[in-house]
Amino acid sequence: MATGASVWILLFLTTAIYTTISGQNAGGTLPMYVDPLPKIPVVLGYYDFGGVVLPKHLIIGMYQKKWKFHRDLPETTVFVYGTSESSASFPGPVIETIQGVSTYVTWLNYLPDTHILPWDPSILVAETRMGGVPTVAHLHGGIHEAYFDGNPYAWFTQHFRELGPNWSRLTYLYSNDQHPGNLWYHDHALGLTRQNLLAGLLGPYVIRNPAVEDPLMLPSGPEFDRHLVIADRSFYSNGSIYMNATGNNPDVHPQWQPEYFGDAITVNGKAWPYLVVYRSKYRFRILNASNARYLHLQFSNGMDFTVIGSDASYLAAPIITSTIILSPAEIFDVVVDFTTTVITEIELTNDAPYPYPGGTPASLPISKVMKFVVLPGMQIDPSVVPTSLMSYPPAREQDATVTRYISLYEFMHPVTGTPVDILINGKRLEDPVTETPKTGSTEIWHIINLTGDNHPFHSHLAMFQAIQVQQLVKGQTLLTCLQEFNDVAACNVGAHVTGTVVNVPEHERTWKNVVKIEAGTMTTIIMKFNMIVDDAPYPFDATAHPGFVYHCHILDHEDNEMIRPLHLVNQ
Numbered sequence: 001m002a003t004g005a006s007v008w009i010l011l012f013l014t015t016a017i018y019t020t021i022s023g024q025n026a027g028g029t030l031p032m033y034v035d036p037l038p039k040i041p042v043v044l045g046y047y048d049f050g051g052v053v054l055p056k057h058l059i060i061g062m063y064q065k066k067w068k069f070h071r072d073l074p075e076t077t078v079f080v081y082g083t084s085e086s087s088a089s090f091p092g093p094v095i096e097t098i099q100g101v102s103t104y105v106t107w108l109n110y111l112p113d114t115h116i117l118p119w120d121p122s123i124l125v126a127e128t129r130m131g132g133v134p135t136v137a138h139l140h141g142g143i144h145e146a147y148f149d150g151n152p153y154a155w156f157t158q159h160f161r162e163l164g165p166n167w168s169r170l171t172y173l174y175s176n177d178q179h180p181g182n183l184w185y186h187d188h189a190l191g192l193t194r195q196n197l198l199a200g201l202l203g204p205y206v207i208r209n210p211a212v213e214d215p216l217m218l219p220s221g222p223e224f225d226r227h228l229v230i231a232d233r234s235f236y237s238n239g240s241i242y243m244n245a246t247g248n249n250p251d252v253h254p255q256w257q258p259e260y261f262g263d264a265i266t267v268n269g270k271a272w273p274y275l276v277v278y279r280s281k282y283r284f285r286i287l288n289a290s291n292a293r294y295l296h297l298q299f300s301n302g303m304d305f306t307v308i309g310s311d312a313s314y315l316a317a318p319i320i321t322s323t324i325i326l327s328p329a330e331i332f333d334v335v336v337d338f339t340t341t342v343i344t345e346i347e348l349t350n351d352a353p354y355p356y357p358g359g360t361p362a363s364l365p366i367s368k369v370m371k372f373v374v375l376p377g378m379q380i381d382p383s384v385v386p387t388s389l390m391s392y393p394p395a396r397e398q399d400a401t402v403t404r405y406i407s408l409y410e411f412m413h414p415v416t417g418t419p420v421d422i423l424i425n426g427k428r429l430e431d432p433v434t435e436t437p438k439t440g441s442t443e444i445w446h447i448i449n450l451t452g453d454n455h456p457f458h459s460h461l462a463m464f465q466a467i468q469v470q471q472l473v474k475g476q477t478l479l480t481c482l483q484e485f486n487d488v489a490a491c492n493v494g495a496h497v498t499g500t501v502v503n504v505p506e507h508e509r510t511w512k513n514v515v516k517i518e519a520g521t522m523t524t525i526i527m528k529f530n531m532i533v534d535d536a537p538y539p540f541d542a543t544a545h546p547g548f549v550y551h552c553h554i555l556d557h558e559d560n561e562m563i564r565p566l567h568l569v570n571q
């Protein structure tokens with residue numbers, strides 16, 4: 001591999017595309033495809049004594065350190081996770097776990113007294129008396145007790161010097177009872193998720209079940225089963241991460257902006273990397289870890305993706321598609337087959353406008369993600385893509401006992417006409433809880449987008465499936481009514497949900513934890529408050545304090561305050 005790869009690197013360096021990082025913020029000229037795609041370090045969340053698998057306790061720290069995002073960019077100060085300062089990485093290590101085997105994690109904060117990025121005291125934010133960076137880790141897609149969920153109010157600063165009002169546990173227990181799939185961990189501190197993730201506090205987490213997954217014969221092992229963590233970032237020419245310190249409505253929010261878009265695309269912590277691949281099938285677990293950027297991915301040679309899973313679940317059967325739209329925080333698990341390609345340098349491209357879908361078209365730098373360079377010679381490839389993968393009980397409207405309307409709308413500044421805050425049902429995190437589902441139940445949530453943007457809807461604990469997307473008519477009338485009365489019944493929502501029905505894409509029809517809510521539509525989702533594999537009740541008390549949250553996963557929206565409490569109650 002090493003010899004073959006170096007020969008090829010020499011060949012394609014000559015064809016590297018040179019591009020200027022455009023925009024007001026960044027400096028320098030960064031050539032694309034000069035750094036190899038890093039392999040993210042792996043940490044096992046279990047002991048394996050010759051096939052006997054036992055629970056493990058991990059200590060994972062958050063460190064400030066320097067990270068090299070590109071050959072030609074000076075080192076960048078980042079906040080990153082790792083089992084030690086020297087091994088801490090952007091993104092953090094892949095935590096590998098086994099279904100049914102608990103992983104305990106003590107998350108430790110070694111961050112300095114001040115943040116590396118600007119923050120905004122005018123939004124609801126974790127505020128410290130003694131300085132420090134408030135953090136709290138959340139396992140996205142995880143089904144576990146609320147104590148270990150990384151509640152926004154459960155933050156803590158370095159060495160637990162200060163604790164948020166909902167802090168309660170030094171060590172988190174992830175029981176990994178749920179089905180195998182792709183999760184990720186990231187920071188969730190109150191009003192600081194956009195800065196803490198931008199700084200680097202995120203990493204992949206996998207739950208495996210070899211007894212169920214090995215027979216599928218999918219591409220496996222560290223070479224052929226890989227994570228691609230995509231994140232857009234802007235940099236100053238000295239390497240520092242750039243985030244605008246002036247809000248779009250500074251008279252209300254001195255710093256907050258509605259969406260962060262970086263002008264460089266990084267994959268596994270390198271800007272526009274390349275990966276040398278064998279003529280073989282590869283499994284890529286693609287995570288969009290951007291704050292706000294949607295990705296519309298395709299290959300430059302028109303090659304297909306075979307989608308096998310979305311978020312933390314497999315699809316029932318593989319779906320072949322030539323493009324994937326990835327919202328922030330969304331995961332697609334795909335197989336890509338390089339065996340028959342004639343073209344040997346293949347770019348992974350992105351043409352999603354930002355904000356999505358009505359914003360600025362992707363310009364040259366951000367329209368490229370990474371490059372694959374295919375080695376010559378055939379490779380023996382024992383992997384297959386099976387015709388059926390895994391089935392879970394279906395999402396059925398008739399199982400639902402409660403129907404809720406969840407409306408998303410923003411409040412505009414009277415002068416600038418840009419958002420001041422973006423709320424769910426016109427309410428804030430600190431307003432009394434209104435979503436109190438019964439544990440074990442199924443509910444229908446109709447999510448109405450009355451904004452111009454697509455919002456990735458995410459709930460903690462619950463898994464859900466979109467079953468219908470319908471366009472709204474006279475949305476402006478509904479919006480005006482809701483802004484005044486905040487009551488879907490009084491605003492006669494039914495009269496507005498009469499537009500065209502849009503199909504949910506085949507490759508998103510599984511139990512997910514992020515669903516894209518398109519602008520001007522009502523998306524109907526089935527929310528399950530139990531274990532989706534067998535409809536069994538949660539194996540723990542899901543009603544315990546401090547409860548869960550659901551929110552938009554555009555981090556800038558979540559922070560101000562497109563987030564609401566979700567408290568389960570007993571049957």
Ligand SMILES: *[C@@H]1O[C@H](CO)[C@@H](O)[C@H](O)[C@H]1NC(C)=O
Nearest residue numbers: 076077236237238239240241
């Ligand atoms: C990098 O440059 C920016 C803009 O000039 C400056 O604010 C920042 O302090 C610099 N960072 C370092 C580490 O020098």
Ligand SMILES: *[C@@H]1O[C@H](CO)[C@@H](O)[C@H](O)[C@H]1NC(C)=O
Nearest residue numbers: 024025244245246247248249
């Ligand atoms: C930062 O945002 C403000 C408000 O939108 C804008 O006026 C300013 O130009 C931005 N600064 C830079 C350097 O882009």
Ligand SMILES: *[C@@H]1O[C@H](CO)[C@@H](O)[C@H](O)[C@H]1NC(C)=O
Nearest residue numbers: 288292293294295326327328
């Ligand atoms: C990544 O996620 C962000 C927000 O979470 C979204 O705006 C962006 O479009 C996503 N990118 C892709 C490629 O899906």
Ligand SMILES: *[C@@H]1O[C@H](CO)[C@@H](O)[C@H](O)[C@H]1NC(C)=O
Nearest residue numbers: 153164165166167545546547
């Ligand atoms: C969590 O914090 C909020 C905000 O301070 C507080 O109102 C609530 O009582 C806390 N919940 C628990 C269970 O401590």
Ligand SMILES: CC(=O)N[C@H]1CO[C@H](CO)[C@@H](O)[C@@H]1O
Nearest residue numbers: 449450451452475476519520
């Ligand atoms: C793109 C789009 O359809 N946006 C709509 C979102 O909803 C608001 C309110 O209904 C409309 O004004 C937008 O046109």
Ligand SMILES: [Cu+2]
Nearest residue numbers: 455552554557
């Ligand atoms: Cu949003």
